[in-house]
Amino acid sequence: AQSVTQPDIHITVSEGASLELRCNYSYGATPYLFWYVQSPGQGLQLLLKYFSGDTLVQGIKGFEAEFKRSQSSFNLRKPSVHWSDAAEYFCAVDSNYQLIWGAGTKLIIKP
Amino acid sequence: DAGITQSPRHKVTETGTPVTLRCHQTENHRYMYWYRQDPGHGLRLIHYSYGVKDTDKGEVSDGYSVSRSKTEDFLLTLESATSSQTSVYFCAISDYSGGSYNEQFFGPGTRLTVL
Numbered sequence: 538a539q540s541v542t543q544p545d546i547h548i549t550v551s552e553g554a555s556l557e558l559r560c561n562y563s564y565g566a567t568p569y570l571f572w573y574v575q576s577p578g579q580g581l582q583l584l585l586k587y588f589s590g591d592t593l594v595q596g597i598k599g600f601e602a603e604f605k606r607s608q609s610s611f612n613l614r615k616p617s618v619h620w621s622d623a624a625e626y627f628c629a630v631d632s633n634y635q636l637i638w639g640a641g642t643k644l645i646i647k648p
Numbered sequence: 649d650a651g652i653t654q655s656p657r658h659k660v661t662e663t664g665t666p667v668t669l670r671c672h673q674t675e676n677h678r679y680m681y682w683y684r685q686d687p688g689h690g691l692r693l694i695h696y697s698y699g700v701k702d703t704d705k706g707e708v709s710d711g712y713s714v715s716r717s718k719t720e721d722f723l724l725t726l727e728s729a730t731s732s733q734t735s736v737y738f739c740a741i742s743d744y745s746g747g748s749y750n751e752q753f754f755g756p757g758t759r760l761t762v763l
Contacts, residue, residue, distance in 0.1 A: 571751055580738060581691075581754040627690060634679055634698065634744065635706070636752060640690040 539564045539632045543639035551647045552620055558613040558642050560628030569631035570611040572602055575641075576624045584626075587611065598622070620646045651675055652755040654739050660761045667726040669758050671739030673719075679742045680722040681752065682706075682714060684735040691738070697722055729762045736760070 540563045550556055562568055572584040585596025592604040602613045611628060623646045629636040651674030661667050671680060681696040683706075693706030695714040703714050711733060713725045726733055736759050740752040 573754075580756045581740075583751050583753075586751055634742070635681075635693060635696060636691075638691045640688070 539630060539637045541628050541630050541637050541639040543626075543628055543642045545642045546640070547643045547645060549645040549647055550618055553617050556613075556615045556618045556622070556644070558626050558628075558644070560611045560613065560639060561609050562611065562628075562630045562637075563609065564630050564632070568611075570602075570604060571629045571631070571636065572596065572600070572611070572613050573627045573629065574598075574624050575627065581627065584613070618644075618646060620648070622646060652739060652741055652753060654737075654755040654758050656758060657756065658759045660763065661729050662763050663730060664728050667729050667760065667762075669724040669737055669739075669760070671722045671724070671755055673722075673741045675741060675743070675753070676719060677741040677743040677753075678719075679744070679752075680716065681740040681742075682712075682722065682724045683738045683740065684708065684733075685738060685757075686735050694724065694737075726760075729760075731762050734760060734762045 542561045544559055570587040573581040574584050575581045584600050585594050587594050587604045595601050600615050604611050625641045625643045627641045628639040653672045655670045682694040683691045685691050692708045694712050697703045697716040715723045736757050738757050739755040742752040
């Protein structure tokens with residue numbers, strides 16, 4: 538069965554530091570992969586997606602993610618975080634027009 | 649932003665009462681979804697629809713029913729609300745066009761409290 542694992546429940550980084558959020562998936566075919574962000578009390582917003590082609594994808598708000606088939610990973614990165622990046626981040630993989638979701642990683646920013 | 653609204657945005661109800669949540673879209677997307685979000689569980693799919701009158705169960709469908717009589721509206725009904733159904737409910741829409749799948753767009757959510 539398809540699954541998505543986000544191994545870190547919480548991550549704390551200092552403002553200005555780099556960020557990497559991990560996502561591993563289990564899927565038989567070429568996956569469609571997504572990262573969403575949810576600010577406190579808000580709905581979910583798409584950060585970026587990978588369907589095919591270049592394995593490094595750029596998203597909104599300065600985020601990028603790299604698809605690595607050999608590692609079944611789709612990690613999210615940002616070179617320098619801002620206090621406004623504090624939110625919960627969800628990785629998801631498409632499975633027959635449904636999304637299989639990771640449990641989320643809560644990002645905490647230290648001033 | 650995708651045109652998705654949810655109503656009501658907040659609701660408090662009592663155990664045993666029926667509750668209906670509405671999701672309305674203006675995007676003419678084929679697929680619509682209902683999720684619940686609870687701490688520690690992320691998003692869990694309740695039901696989804698792949699067209700008018702075409703619906704299917706998700707992983708946590710017990711105690712919920714849905715209906716879709718028009719492309720733009722997807723209703724979620726709790727026939728007899730229980731405290732375990734206290735949650736935040738999100739509606740999402742997506743489409744499949746031009747040979748590629750598109751991402752899901754989310755509504756603002758409905759916070760439901762069952763006392």
